[in-house]
Amino acid sequence: xxxxxxxxxxxVAMGLSGSLVGVxxxxxxxxxxxxxxxxxxxIQNDWSQAxxxxxxxxxxxxxxxERTRVLKEKRPKPDAFAERCLKLAQAHPDSPAAVQALAWVxxxxxxxxxxxxxxxxIKEKLASITDLDMLxxxxxxLPSFGLGELAPAAAEKARRNLDHPRALPLxxxxxxxxxxxxxxxxxxxxxxxxxxxxxxxxxxxxxxQLAGWLTTDDNPVWAEKHxxxxxxxxxxxxxxxxxxFGLASVxxxxxxxxQPEAERLFASVIERKTPAYVNLAGRAKTExxxxxxxxxxxxxxxxxxxxxxxxEFKLSDYKGKVVLLDFWGFW
Amino acid sequence: xxxxxxxxxxxxxxxxxxxxxxxxxxxxxxxxKDLQENQVTWRSFQNQRKDSPAISDAWSVRGWPTLYLxxxxxxxxxxxxxxxxHEVLDREIDxxxxxxxxxx
Numbered sequence: 001x002x003x004x005x006x007x008x009x010x011x012v013a014m015g016l017s018g019s020l021v022g023v024x025x026x027x028x029x030x031x032x033x034x035x036x037x038x039x040x041x042x043i044q045n046d047w048s049q050a051x052x053x054x055x056x057x058x059x060x061x062x063x064x065x066e067r068t069r070v071l072k073e074k075r076p077k078p079d080a081f082a083e084r085c086l087k088l089a090q091a092h093p094d095s096p097a098a099v100q101a102l103a104w105v106x107x108x109x110x111x112x113x114x115x116x117x118x119x120x121x122i123k124e125k126l127a128s129i130t131d132l133d134m135l136x137x138x139x140x141x142l143p144s145f146g147l148g149e150l151a152p153a154a155a156e157k158a159r160r161n162l163d164h165p166r167a168l169p170l171x172x173x174x175x176x177x178x179x180x181x182x183x184x185x186x187x188x189x190x191x192x193x194x195x196x197x198x199x200x201x202x203x204x205x206x207x208x209q210l211a212g213w214l215t216t217d218d219n220p221v222w223a224e225k226h227x228x229x230x231x232x233x234x235x236x237x238x239x240x241x242x243x244x245f246g247l248a249s250v251x252x253x254x255x256x257x258x259q260p261e262a263e264r265l266f267a268s269v270i271e272r273k274t275p276a277y278v279n280l281a282g283r284a285k286t287e288x289x290x291x292x293x294x295x296x297x298x299x300x301x302x303x304x305x306x307x308x309x310x311x312e313f314k315l316s317d318y319k320g321k322v323v324l325l326d327f328w329g330f331w
Numbered sequence: 332x333x334x335x336x337x338x339x340x341x342x343x344x345x346x347x348x349x350x351x352x353x354x355x356x357x358x359x360x361x362x363x364k365d366l367q368e369n370q371v372t373w374r375s376f377q378n379q380r381k382d383s384p385a386i387s388d389a390w391s392v393r394g395w396p397t398l399y400l401x402x403x404x405x406x407x408x409x410x411x412x413x414x415x416x417h418e419v420l421d422r423e424i425d426x427x428x429x430x431x432x433x434x435x
Contacts, residue, residue, distance in 0.1 A: 068358045218416060253410045290391040296408060300401045303386055305376040308354060308362065313374070316405070321347045322427040324339070324420075325399040327378070327392050328332070329355035330365045 036092035040101050043084050047108070050076035078105075082114035089121060099125070099141055107143035119149055126150060132157065132166035139173055148186045151177045155193055168201050172210065179213055191222070198226050205236035208276075215246035224250045241276035245269050245284055252287065256297035263288060263295075300325075332396060332414050333369050339424070340373055347403055347431040348424065353378050353386050355395070400424065403431035 054076050061070040085101035092098050105118035122142065129135045135157060139150070151174045158170040171193055178190035197210065211230055217223040227250060230243040248265035251258040269277055269284035294301060300323075303315040315323070340350050352375030356362040365371075379385040390397075393412065400409035400423055409423050 064358055065360060068361055216413060218413060253412070256408075286391065294390060294399070294407060294410075296410065298407050299405050300399065300407050301390075303353075303376060305383075305386060306380060307374050308359075308366070308377060313376075315351070318349050318351065319405050320403050320431075321349045322403055322424060322431055323399075323401040324348070324350045324424060325353065325401060326332075326336070326350065327353045327355070327387055327390070327395055327397040328375075329378075329395060330362065330369075331356065 036088060036095035036097040036101075039088050040085070040097040040104075043081055043088070043101070044104070047076070047078070047081050078109035079112065079114065082109040082112065082118075086114060086117055089118070099138070103142045106146055110146050115146075119147075123150060123153070127153065130157065132161055132164045132170060136166050136170055136173070139170075145177070147177045148181050148183065151186060151189060155189060159196070162200060168197065168204060168206055171197050171201075172206065175210065175213065179217075191219075194226065198229060202229060202233050203235060205234075205239060207234060208236070208238040208242045211239055211242035211246050215242070215249045217250075220250045220254060224254070237274050238276040241269065241272070241274070241280055244277075245280045248284070249287065252291055252295065254296075259291070259295055259297055263291060266291070333371065335417050335420070336373070337370060339421070343424070343428060346428050348428050349373070351375065355379070355385075355387065400427065402427050 054070075054074055057070050057074045058067065061067040082105045085105045088101045089098040099122070102118040102122050106115050106122070109115050126135065126138060129138060135154065139147070139154065142150075154170055155174040158164075158167045158174070161167055174193050175190055175197070178186040178193070181187050181190065194210065194214075197207070201207065207230060211227060214223040214227050214230075224247065227243050227247040230239055231247060234240060234243065244265050248262045248269065251262035251265070254262075266284045266288040270281045270288070272278075292298075300315065304312075305314070306312050315325075336350055339348075350373040352371075352373060354362070354375040355378040356365070376386060378387050387397075396411075396414055398409075398411040398415065398420075399407055402408050408427060411420075415423075
């Protein structure tokens with residue numbers, strides 16, 4: 001499903017989150033490795049200074065037009081930093097800093113030619129790894145998103161070794177990288193991988209996150225089926241809690257007939273006092289309250305406001321018509 | 332989402348259907364430009380007007396886009412957090428528009 005934009009603040013925060021890969025202690029080895037790590041640290045330092053300057057400019061800008069302009073024009077461009085990283089990785093292909101630098105490019109300059117180059121190099125590095133432990137270790141060093149292109153090979157390796165202890169974490173990693181994809185193939189891979197995990201690892205306690213993903217899936221029929229299976233078969237409290245909340249959320253948006261079950265499930269999340277349920281209780285309460293006022297089958301509350309030209313109008317002006325109400329923005 | 336909404340509005344022109352936005356953009360000048368460039372012809376509320384609470388807060392909106400589908404009698408029939416698939420959205424709307432035309 002498409003990525004949701006959770007408001008302006010988060011968008012700005014995403015823009016500001018510059019360094020995705022921290023500078024890690026490097027192995028005290030050869031001179032070459034040290035200089036690679038030093039160079040990478042220097043690139044990161046320069047980048048974070050550029051980010052700080054941008055943040056200051058943003059704080060000082062007046063809200064509205066000036067801020068929009070700063071957002072557009074003053075945002076540091078990662079291109080030059082990405083080039084330095086690529087050069088570094090080429091010069092020191094075996095240094096751990098090379099992987100960090102390539103990962104940085106992918107995380108900080110997404111969608112650019114440099115990021116594509118970095119991804120290709122990482123792909124080459126990973127292609128030769130057959131050991132699942134090593135593969136997972138390498139993947140863990142990369143940014144936590146935007147690695148969909150690495151997913152098919154990782155899924156294939158995990159599928160061939162389903163009895164390996166790292167197979168499930170790898171398959172879940174594949175899901176995490178493919179679930180928001182725009183590509184048809186990767187969406188298909190996501191669906192197949194979830195189906196496989198559900199068939200093979202249904203009772204495992206690691207599936208809480210998967211239940212969370214299913215909660216907001218854009219194929220609610222499929223999600224409902226899997227959430228019901230998790231609720232029935234998975235013994236782990238954390239998975240049950242997430243599956244209960246998830247199923248309630250899916251049913252809430254389904255149809256009028258599903259509302260009693262949705263509300264009963266939300267209520268059960270609030271009532272149970274184990275930590276996993278307590279964690280979700282606040283959200284369940286919000287959902288339940290919201291559903292009582294604006295649930296399916298309820299009359300739409302009135303909206304009084306002004307249109308974008310400043311002209312007053314109200315939602316009930318359109319009674320007698322089917323209304324699609326869309327909370328939206330260009331940002 | 333906008334291209335599909337545009338085609339929805341065109342396809343159902345003259346039918347008992349209306350698309351109403353609740354827009355959260357903060358810069359009116361930029362917004363005007365974007366509306367024109369993207370040929371957004373349908374009406375939107377300003378989400379946040381001076382001195383009044385945001386509509387999205389009053390409606391407990393937790394993510395964008397959020398969509399509500401309301402039938403001709405004013406009853407909420409469907410909700411989506413995040414863009415639904417186009418064919419799903421079309422199907423749900425067409426069913427309600429048909430019911431409205433039949434006066435049910």
